[in-house]
Amino acid sequence: MTTLTRETTAQLPQVSEPRNPGMDLDLDWVRAVQANTSAIERRAATLPGRRSVKKDWQAAWLCRAISCIDLTTLSGDDTADRVRRLCAKARQPVRADLLDALGMDGLTVGAVCVYHDMVATAVDALQGTNIPVAAVSTGFPAGLSPFHLRVAEIGESVKAGAKEIDIVISRRLVLGGDWQALYDEMRTFRDACGDAHVKAILATGELGTLRNVARASLVCMMAGADFIKTSTGKESVNATLPVSLVMIRAIRDYWQRTGYRVGYKPAGGISKAKDALVYLSLMKDELGDRWLQPDMFRFGASSLLGDIERQLEHHATGAYSAGHRHAAG
């Protein structure tokens, strides 16, 4: 009998990851993808029972969750002042006295996510920080405006200072199985982004099956997506654990075959600190610690931060907290 052992050469932490350049569309790979819904649901259902973080570990993990939040406002009634308030919260997501009590400093959210018209305001409000501004784009949320306008919208947002562009894919291409067209669309969007990173929103709630989610994930990564993201937050079903499992397994496969790491962003419906911990453990267990950094993992969320703040105050004081004790964002 021979014995295999894991190579455990100490690796220096990789500070910045090479961008996923994409690859030629490999339809054999795309078509061979399987996703067994029942099995995926079982894994998702048992995960919260298998993983648990307590006390200081929980506090640290919740801080990590904050650092991965794309603090978001995507409302028709957004104004410049509203966005400035959000950006202020992004700079100082947790009360200073609480951070002191935890021994944490310099904690910010991962990014601020707004519509194109608010990009300039946000960029201005975040001057002097490393917090990037992300813009939803390409006819968000439905992605049904004229194609050349969708592409042009990306250029406008990049010009306005957005460092990250959250594009929406054309769901009809997935539902029609037109993988080549999806690939071409994603390629065009990626090229239009230039140096800005591109997150591909799959709108998983509208793709019909987990198999489609897996296939669309792969095609977008092949076409050069830096991140794949579940949803716009406007669909009736947004981020779920089963969908996340499918997408991050696709990320793992892509990484193992190409060597490139693609990030993951669940968005919509994650509003509880406890849920955030489950997502972090899902990333840690399925993909590894490297995917717990904000350049590889983001929460698209608007109300999650508030719940985490309350949990952190509870951790610091031992008393359950109230929402009004934390600054509005």
Add this chain to the structure above:
Amino acid sequence: MTVKQIFGSMEYGPAPESAAEALAWLVDQGDRFGHFINGAFTTPGDGFESRNPATGDVLATLSQATQADVDAAVTAARRAQPRWEKLGGPGRARYLYALARLLQKHSRLFAVLETLDNGKPIRESRDIDVPLAQRHFYYHAGMAQLMETELPDRQAMGVCGQIIPWNFPLLMLAWKIAPALAMGNTVVLKPAEYTSLTALLFADICMQAGLPKGVVNIVTGDGTVGEMIVAAEVDKIAFTGSTAVGRRIRKATAGSGKALTLELGGKSPYIVFDDADLDSAVEGLVDAIWFNQGQVCCAGSRLLVQEDIADRFYTKLRQRMDGLRIGDPLDKCIDVGAVVDPVQLRSITRMVEANTAGTMYQTPGPLPETGCFYPPTLITGMEPSDPLMQDEIFGPVLVSTTFRTPSEAVSLANNTRYGLAATVWTENVNLALDIAPKLVAGVVWVNATNLFDAAAGFGGVRESGFGREGGWEGLSAYTKPTGKPRAIKQIEPLHGSGAPTDPIDRTSKLYVGGKQARPDGGYSRPVWGKSGALLGHASLANRKDVRNAVEAAQSATGWAKTTGHLRAQILYYIGENLSARAGEFAHRIDAMMGGRKGAAEVEAAIQHCFTYAAWADKFDGQAHGVPIRGVALAMKEPVGNIGVLCADEAPLLGLVAAMAPAIAMGNRVVLVGSEPYPLAAADFYQILETSDVPAGVVNILTGSHAELAKPLATHMNVNAVWSFSSTDLSGIIEAGSVTNLKRTWVNNGKTHDWTPTNARVCLDAATEVKNIWIPYGE
């Protein structure tokens, strides 16, 4: 570590479940336990320590039951049984419901105590063992409620001795006690000596529920106590544990008339086809072999991967193994806890160290410094001939080989003495539903593994034992047909000295593989009629004729795959041909036995052909309502090759009444005809020859039941032996059956009710229930 450091490292950290309440309960009990007999705990006696395998700490001191303790428990159970049965199903249902509620109310206490005692991760005891145990009591509360209306022909067995293992202490207790109580039995249960604490807590619950005294009795101790229970005046023994001990119990109870069910070991295959969702199949293995440290009788311990994806699959699997967390079972963030005892740890270690084949990979990282821990282990590149591919390890060790085609997967999967469970991963519904029935196992999971529920029977075939636990099919293990069979007297052949009734020599042959065959020994015996006239000679089969007949039966396995409709047609045809020669058969019976009952017996035999022809396409399986999005299909499958020592007192009916249900269900039979009146059996093969019965499906021998019982009972390619002989062979058959743990159905010297209304009893004996779990959803 500071919060800031953890923020950087993102480690999990400790997440301990408190043991305080469970330890307090032990203290309340004085840390010493007696037995639970007749509704109260006895004074603790001499005994042994129960330890926490994760730490080695002593949890409590338990008493080793003496013969007097066991006798007292059995006496209490015996005394309580009639009243408990008479209480009626709805009355018993209320107690079972109360037990379920109390289990639920104290669920955390049960879970923590189980983990302390057994070493399994708290997640498993909390999320799996305890909820399934509750479910079993709820489900069987319902069965008690329905017994009188749904099972009017069944009654309680009486007192059940139950011996359970250490891998799922509370759950196995529930599987044993709930159905027994529901059906009106009382029990004497012995938990495993490593893990008795939750059984004792359950005893506490029984008192809280106000369960009548003596209905549940629990005695603790080692295997010698088990032997005392097996030897005691009980009506039934139910055992879950190792195949070796199961064999000893089979031998010890042989001929005693005690009913027996055995849930034994396994080496269950886990088959991954190349179109499977590989990531999900990898995750399934975590639940298959690293669940409960692999100490699971139905663990998917033999991985069979399709060649073209094997490397990719193994890579994914090893990566998944890296993520398994091993350590303190009370930690809520642990996947693999402690092995139950140092003895078991040594056994696992020794088996793996003795292996020289394949490539081994183990989850990296240090194990806890103290306690019984073994790392999750994968050994790839194994061959079926390697001992670890055949022997049950009962630890977190997965062995693997590859296959090329579906049929090769099936043949590798079935290349084992066991037959408990099997798992199939494929996205192709045609493939899954083709493979599942071909796997020799009592349970098959499609795209899932280790799913359990009270509504679906669990149990094995081959050397994994017999009997089912759970579902409607599980109730037959705790009931028997109503009615009181009478004692049977041995019927001696008649003697005479008269001249032959026909000057032409009449020597009947044997019927093997569709052909008439002379007996291997070359002997025959004269058969005289009641009047003393010589009716002819009957061949005397010997063990080699048994061998040939079984060989012929084995070559006719295709019969199992025929449709019920076809088998019905053939049975009707047999009936029709028998009817055409009814007078001749009646005359033969009358001549052999005297009297004039031949015509009625022939008529009854024809009725049996028609009855089982009717049943051939109607003895349906069930779709169990298990709590998943999916179904558990309880499929009725033929038992296989069945040897029958036919009733002596009804030379034609006894033969036909055993043959018809057996072949109706797709079995092949070796029938040994009535010993004193063998000529009807011999005449009958002429009927078979004209009735389109394929060669080998029915084989007929004549001769000495006593001589032929043993070779049939010990033959390892015979799956069941039935005896309705007037010779007392029950002990010989049951003792002989240990070779391959074949099913036995013996008369224990009592008559059998051959009326067609009793058909279900025969049909049940002629079938095994296989539960195929099919979760679905896209």
